[in-house]
Amino acid sequence: MALASTKFKDLDFFNQSLESGYKLLPFNFIKLDDSRYVITNIAGEYLVITKEDLYAVANKQLCPGSPVYNTLKSKHFIYDDDSSVALELLALKYRTKMAPLANFTGLHLFVTTLRCDHSCPYCQVSRQSEDKAAFDMTPEIADKAIDFTFQSPSNEIKIEFQGGESLLNFEMVKYVVEEATKRNQTENRDLQFVIATNLSPLTDGMLDFCLKYDILISTSLDGPEELHNGNRPRPGKDSYEKVMTGMQKVRELLGPDKLGALMTTTKDSLTQAKPIIDEYVEQGFSSIFLRPLSPYGFAIKTKSFDAYQTEEWLKFYKEGLDYIIELNKQGLYFIEDYTALILNKMLTPFGTTYVDLQSPSGMAISAIVFNYDGDIYASDESRMLAEMGEKRFRLGNLLQDTYEGVMLSDALLGPLEATITESMPMCNDCGFQNYCGSDPVYHYATQGDIIGNKAFSGFCKKNMTIMRHLIKLLEDDPEARDVLLSWVRV
Amino acid sequence: MLQLHTTKIECLTTSSEEAFIARLSENDQYPLPLRGKEIFLAPETHSGKLPDGFRAYFILRKNLDSVEANQDFPNVFIIPNDQHYLRDGDVIRFDPKRIKLHTLYRKNSQHNSLLVTERCNNYCLMCSQPPKDIDDSYIVQDLLVAIPLMRRETEEIGITGGEPTILGDDLIRILRALKNYLPSTSVHILSNGRNFANIDLARKVAGVKNHDLMIGIPLYADISNIHDYVVQADGAFDETIKGIMNLKRHGVKVEIRVVIHKQTYERLPQLAEFLARNLLFVDHVALMGLEMMGFTKANIDELWVDPIDYQPELVRAIDVLARYNMNVSIYNHQLCLLDKRLWPFNTKSISDWKNEYMPECEPCTLKEQCGGFFSSALFKYSDHIQPFSESEMPTKNAPQPTL
Numbered sequence: 064m065a066l067a068s069t070k071f072k073d074l075d076f077f078n079q080s081l082e083s084g085y086k087l088l089p090f091n092f093i094k095l096d097d098s099r100y101v102i103t104n105i106a107g108e109y110l111v112i113t114k115e116d117l118y119a120v121a122n123k124q125l126c127p128g129s130p131v132y133n134t135l136k137s138k139h140f141i142y143d144d145d146s147s148v149a150l151e152l153l154a155l156k157y158r159t160k161m162a163p164l165a166n167f168t169g170l171h172l173f174v175t176t177l178r179c180d181h182s183c184p185y186c187q188v189s190r191q192s193e194d195k196a197a198f199d200m201t202p203e204i205a206d207k208a209i210d211f212t213f214q215s216p217s218n219e220i221k222i223e224f225q226g227g228e229s230l231l232n233f234e235m236v237k238y239v240v241e242e243a244t245k246r247n248q249t250e251n252r253d254l255q256f257v258i259a260t261n262l263s264p265l266t267d268g269m270l271d272f273c274l275k276y277d278i279l280i281s282t283s284l285d286g287p288e289e290l291h292n293g294n295r296p297r298p299g300k301d302s303y304e305k306v307m308t309g310m311q312k313v314r315e316l317l318g319p320d321k322l323g324a325l326m327t328t329t330k331d332s333l334t335q336a337k338p339i340i341d342e343y344v345e346q347g348f349s350s351i352f353l354r355p356l357s358p359y360g361f362a363i364k365t366k367s368f369d370a371y372q373t374e375e376w377l378k379f380y381k382e383g384l385d386y387i388i389e390l391n392k393q394g395l396y397f398i399e400d401y402t403a404l405i406l407n408k409m410l411t412p413f414g415t416t417y418v419d420l421q422s423p424s425g426m427a428i429s430a431i432v433f434n435y436d437g438d439i440y441a442s443d444e445s446r447m448l449a450e451m452g453e454k455r456f457r458l459g460n461l462l463q464d465t466y467e468g469v470m471l472s473d474a475l476l477g478p479l480e481a482t483i484t485e486s487m488p489m490c491n492d493c494g495f496q497n498y499c500g501s502d503p504v505y506h507y508a509t510q511g512d513i514i515g516n517k518a519f520s521g522f523c524k525k526n527m528t529i530m531r532h533l534i535k536l537l538e539d540d541p542e543a544r545d546v547l548l549s550w551v552r553v
Numbered sequence: 554m555l556q557l558h559t560t561k562i563e564c565l566t567t568s569s570e571e572a573f574i575a576r577l578s579e580n581d582q583y584p585l586p587l588r589g590k591e592i593f594l595a596p597e598t599h600s601g602k603l604p605d606g607f608r609a610y611f612i613l614r615k616n617l618d619s620v621e622a623n624q625d626f627p628n629v630f631i632i633p634n635d636q637h638y639l640r641d642g643d644v645i646r647f648d649p650k651r652i653k654l655h656t657l658y659r660k661n662s663q664h665n666s667l668l669v670t671e672r673c674n675n676y677c678l679m680c681s682q683p684p685k686d687i688d689d690s691y692i693v694q695d696l697l698v699a700i701p702l703m704r705r706e707t708e709e710i711g712i713t714g715g716e717p718t719i720l721g722d723d724l725i726r727i728l729r730a731l732k733n734y735l736p737s738t739s740v741h742i743l744s745n746g747r748n749f750a751n752i753d754l755a756r757k758v759a760g761v762k763n764h765d766l767m768i769g770i771p772l773y774a775d776i777s778n779i780h781d782y783v784v785q786a787d788g789a790f791d792e793t794i795k796g797i798m799n800l801k802r803h804g805v806k807v808e809i810r811v812v813i814h815k816q817t818y819e820r821l822p823q824l825a826e827f828l829a830r831n832l833l834f835v836d837h838v839a840l841m842g843l844e845m846m847g848f849t850k851a852n853i854d855e856l857w858v859d860p861i862d863y864q865p866e867l868v869r870a871i872d873v874l875a876r877y878n879m880n881v882s883i884y885n886h887q888l889c890l891l892d893k894r895l896w897p898f899n900t901k902s903i904s905d906w907k908n909e910y911m912p913e914c915e916p917c918t919l920k921e922q923c924g925g926f927f928s929s930a931l932f933k934y935s936d937h938i939q940p941f942s943e944s945e946m947p948t949k950n951a952p953q954p955t956l
């Protein structure tokens with residue numbers, strides 16, 4: 064020590080209070096590999112530490128002021144008598160993470176019709192029918208749905224039109240957009256519209272309307288032509304061609320930023336990760352959402368959704384992610400959306416509004432579905448399940464039930480209470496709990512129970528594997544880390 | 554370096570005045586009723602008689618020949634040539650008895666800052682303005698007189714100490730004066746933030762509703778005892794963090810200021826992560842080089858690290874902060890010592906009156922872009938100052954913000 068005068072005290076003087084020992088703050092841990100563990104605090108900060116260090120932390124054997132000690136203290140895994148502000152910071156961070164809950168329902172899905180010109184085998188709901196009256200939303204139901212929507216306290220209201228093929232009932236799309244916009248003149252919310260469509264019924268008139276109301280278009284693109292057409296049969300076997308023509312028109316009239324695409328993963332997709340991604344790259348998209356296989360139909364019939372399928376999908380996902388990281392290294396900024404969602408939960412102070420990665424589940428409180436007939440569902444999957452005869456997640460009907468009645472119904476509150484990850488068996492002490500969520504519909508469909516036994520859960524296996532994989536990439540592969548970090552949005 | 558204080562003043566006539574605050578005027582046509590409050594500063598072009606009716610008269614020694622210093626006026630003073638920077642509209646404190654002149658405000662400068670007290674509740678190892686435990690409450694009274702004299706269009710006023718919050722309600726009075734007399738002036742307070750742990754003070758400061766108020770608060774480590782050591786005050790870390798949270802709760806803009814030295818550079822990346830995870834809502838982060846003033850000189854062995862040696866830590870810290878989209882700047886650094894990736898973040902930050910370049914800089918082609926040195930750096934600066942030559946101009950390999 065070479066401090067100028069005795070007026071200054073040396074570092075040891077300020078270390079004294081550390082000697083009284085440290086206390087643990089709440090954290091979870093999970094094995095990363097043979098020698099390392101991931102530990103996560105309640106605000107979702109993680110640290111990878113050796114098994115020995117983890118034991119030392121827990122047994123209060125850490126040496127005060129050592130680098131590990133300081134890192135754990137800085138990241139709020141431990142605290143000592145020298146500083147108690149960690150508690151306030153943790154509370155602030157926890158509240159920030161949970162903020163989406165307070166915002167309440169943002170996404171409102173309007174099923175304008177069940178009619179569709181496609182007959183995709185993975186779709187449980189669409190109808191090949193000319194009978195408009197039987198499967199189209201009526202103005203009366205639309206009015207009620209708009210009312211319901213504006214009862215959400217959320218400042219950000221998104222209305223998304225779904226089908227069947229939503230544009231087959233374009234009159235209703237128009238009606239809802241115009242009425243909701245009118246309504247919003249007094250509500251002053253941040254209101255946004257999205258049309259989910261296969262683009263085949265798209266006309267120039269519809270595009271003019273979209274331009275006028277600044278509407279986003281979300282289409283389905285399953286991959287290269289052969290795969291896409293195989294997945295999505297329609298008379299003329301020209302689904303791919305129709306999408307291409309439609310996307311070109313959207314880009315020209317509304318601009319490329321107004322166009323998004325979603326893929327559905329089928330058994331045929333699983334071997335084609337690269338060609339699917341290439342298709343998205345060629346079409347000028349800057350991201351892709353590698354979605355899991357849908358268990359509906361299959362699961363309901365067999366009452367078990369086997370691990371085998373998850374295994375295969377994970378192979379597909381990893382292959383896809385590797386390839387996407389490679390593309391980024393070559394200079395193309397291209398994101399895998401599910402990965403980005405998880406990375407944002409890991410690496411930022413913010414929570415997500417993505418329904419399946421929330422605690423409790425975001426069903427109805429993040430996104431809610433209004434069916435053509437006025438039935439209200441907790442999610443799109445709930446509607447699929449209902450079409451197959453299982454109405455457990457039907458929350459009510461717009462014609463009969465009030466907002467309060469639906470949002471406070473046992474059909475909703477039950478699953479919400481059950482899907483708080485902090486209290487779900489297995490999840491409660493899982494090291495990834497903070498980054499994860501739940502999917503009551505999935506677990507109900509596959510295990511007959513909305514919580515499910517996570518040891519047999521494809522949902523759990525999927526998330527656990529992805530999270531472990533991502534943390535390993537972040538820790539061990541500096542180049543991949545750079546790419547992954549560039550996907551984090553603050 | 555400009556001399557903002559001087560005692561080398563000569564009285565040509567008589568004076569019996571107490572210390573006072575006044576504005577300088579170079580206008581010999583100035584309306585008579587206003588002259589009594591101003592000091593006439595004889596401009597270089599002035600010749601002949603001094604105009605009537607001013608409170609006092611300043612003549613720069615080198616201009617003495619052309620001025621007919623009317624012997625019948627009281628309060629005519631010769632000020633030394635190093636006061637050449639004084640201009641019309643500047644505000645000074647003048648003590649004729651002790652012949653002390655102190656420039657409080659320069660109309661044409663972007664770097665006006667008001668020292669509001671010399672008292673402080675920290676005792677930082679590298680304090681450039683070592684605190685004094687004295688009753689200096691007269692300063693507040695002086696400033697309340699000075700502020701209405703400042704140019705209404707002034708862009709920014711800094712408030713420094715000592716620790717301004719020690720003044721309590723007097724600080725609020727100063728802020729109110731700034732808000733009322735300089736309604737479009739940005740106000741930047743340098744505070745250690747500790748007193749804002751009391752939320753009432755944060756509420757009061759916010760309640761003044763100054764135009765564009767920002768409070769610059771130093772945070773030296775993510776670890777409490779290291780920060781406490783640097784500021785030599787046990788418990789300071791917790792109070793500072795609480796202070797920052799309280800200010801943001803009341804919507805006051807906060808800037809985090811980190812001085813980089815031997816005690817702080819090693820954990821700079823960890824501090825950056827701590828800021829990103831815990832205090833993402835702060836409005837600006839400044840990572841700053843050391844100023845060789847005050848205690849720094851005395852504690853040099855505990856503080857000095859050549860900036861060239863902490864570039865890796867600085868790069869990592871900036872990488873984290875920029876990734877989290879935090880508004881971050883590097884202050885008080887010389888371009889030739891900075892990793893090129895950091896150039897986009899470098900800001901010429903040293904106040905004009907204490908900004909210098911070294912003899913090595915003479916041939917440097919990037920002097921214009923470089924922030925240079927504090928004049929105090931003559932005491933000690935890096936051994937690695939390397940002037941840029943034409944051929945090294947980073948045109949093709951212009952630094953990319955690749956972070």
Ligand code: SF4
Pocket residue numbers: 484489490491493494495496497499500517522523524526527
């Ligand atoms: S579902 Fe699995 S991975 Fe997710 S929190 Fe629960 S136990 Fe962990």
Ligand code: SF4
Pocket residue numbers: 887888889890910911913914917918919920923924925938939940941
């Ligand atoms: S040599 Fe050039 S870059 Fe280096 S300090 Fe001097 S002016 Fe700045």
